């Protein structure tokens with residue numbers, strides 16, 4: 001699903017009104033009615049206090065439509081107009097009048113701290129103060145109102161965006177921003193819902209299709225793509241009947257050092273679970289017995305050194321090399337890595353210490369085969385590209401890096417981001433149970449396993465990250481987050497492939 005900027009959304013709005021010949025008031029009614037439907041479906045007429053805070057722009061207009069409909073259906077609604085300016089939007093005014101007329105009541109005006117209503121933890125708050133039109137931080141009593149709502153302990157539903165959150169930049173640390181439990185957002189998700197610095201404000205996000213112009217949405221170049229099941233499924237290539245293991249490629253996993261042989265075992269196992277036809281592991285000789293015992297499906301070749309990689313020589317011709325997990329970064333290993341890079345023509349995936357070696361020996365970056373996949377977590381990224389001011393600056397710097405070295409970069413996190421140099425893909429599967437030792441090793445194995453099956457490296461990265469998260473979600477359902485091991489994520493990959501292709505509607 002495309003993630004658009006506020007400017008693009010406003011353009012989509014305009015084009016929709018023009019092509020459909022409808023007014024902005026009509027479009028607001030359509031969008032806000034969907035918000036009402038979602039609330040009504042869940043509350044089912046419950047006798048609770050609903051407090052709706054409306055700004056004076058169009059987000060406030062949405063809030064007034066929701067208020068009117070809730071009132072019509074017999075809910076206990078109190079409406080507060082947050083009167084931070086005199087510039088009320090036209091559609092706000094239309095709906096202000098309609099609310100007054102149809103409810104026979106006047107919304108309360110909030111203009112200073114003394115006007116703040118009491119909010120009990122059992123209340124249901126609808127935040128319709130600011131949407132994508134926020135253009136400066138909330139200040140003074142307005143900031144205090146946002147904090148007052150946050151401190152109330154009441155459930156808070158944000159309309160389109162949590163108020164105080166910019167659609168396209170990171171708020172300062174002391175900024176007042178609504179911390180919503182749930183956000184019903186219009187047409188496309190906003191990028192700030194997925195960035196580490198801002199994802200905590202929106203709570204659970206649901207996207208409401210308000211029917212903006214299809215052809216505009218189809219052609220517009222998005223800020224990023226959100227990858228869910230529908231998008232991932234389109235990338236999957238079913239197998240032909242008349243095939244053999246040679247068709248699914250040979251994945252060579254290289255890494256490990258004394259005490260860290262488990263990491264390559266995890267990656268290799270995941271590469272096979274992801275469908276690699278063959279898997280070989282190259283490790284220091286201390287890994288031989290361990291690997292042959294823990295993973296009989298893989299072949300093992302060992303370094304002349306017992307404890308670390310010193311000379312990565314094989315007569316194999318792998319389709320992909322998955323390098324770096326548990327490798328350490330001794331001078332000998334760096335030398336061996338350099339030689340490997342100089343001699344390698346196949347695609348590579350570089351993870352963990354492989355990335356750290358690149359960071360400490362930047363001249364190696366130029367040796368990376370084109371379209372290699374790099375899979376850093378944020379600390380490895382910092383070593384690789386240096387620091388950044390905020391998440392937006394980080395994205396720009398990654399874009400420059402990927403263009404310069406012609407690589408694909410997977411930035412791991414609660415929502416992992418895949419950068420191709422041209423586009424950004426944001427993963428929407430996974431859960432906190434995956435924050436467990438070795439789950440990154442499993443991810444590198446999955447992506448390499450897909451690459452060995454001739455998925456384009458970019459496709460392998462996007463699909464691999466999604467399947468990794470989906471597998472993690474299946475694990476979490478079975479085991480709960482705390483008890484999950486990274487090996488479990490690998491072992492549920494089969495269920496993840498099946499779930500990927502399962503038609504939700506037919507169950």
Ligand SMILES: NC(=O)C1=CN([C@@H]2O[C@H](COP(=O)(O)OP(=O)(O)OC[C@H]3O[C@@H](n4cnc5c(N)ncnc54)[C@H](OP(=O)(O)O)[C@@H]3O)[C@@H](O)[C@H]2O)[C@@H](O)CC1
Pocket residue numbers: 009010012013027028031032055056057058059060061062084085087089129130131132133134135136137138139142159160161186187210212
């Ligand atoms: N296609 C769609 O997406 C659809 C969108 N729709 C809805 O419209 C919403 C966007 O509405 P919007 O453009 O009127 O902006 P909104 O967020 O209400 O606020 C703007 C007002 O806030 C003000 N202001 C800003 N910052 C401020 C501050 N810190 N402190 C004080 N004031 C501040 C600013 O004032 P100014 O800068 O002019 O002084 C202006 O008056 C969108 O989120 C969605 O809910 C749907 O109805 C239909 C389809």
Ligand SMILES: Nc1ncnc2c1ncn2[C@@H]1O[C@H](COP(=O)(O)OP(=O)(O)O)[C@@H](O)[C@H]1O
Pocket residue numbers: 377412413414415416429430431432433434435436437438439440441442443468
């Ligand atoms: N809260 C979370 N939600 C979803 N995925 C997560 C979460 N925490 C971690 N992950 C995923 O788990 C993996 C952790 O990788 P990494 O930090 O390299 O771990 P390790 O070094 O132990 O292998 C990444 O793919 C990341 O996206």
Ligand SMILES: [K+]
Pocket residue numbers: 059127128129130131158159160161162163
């Ligand atoms: K809002």
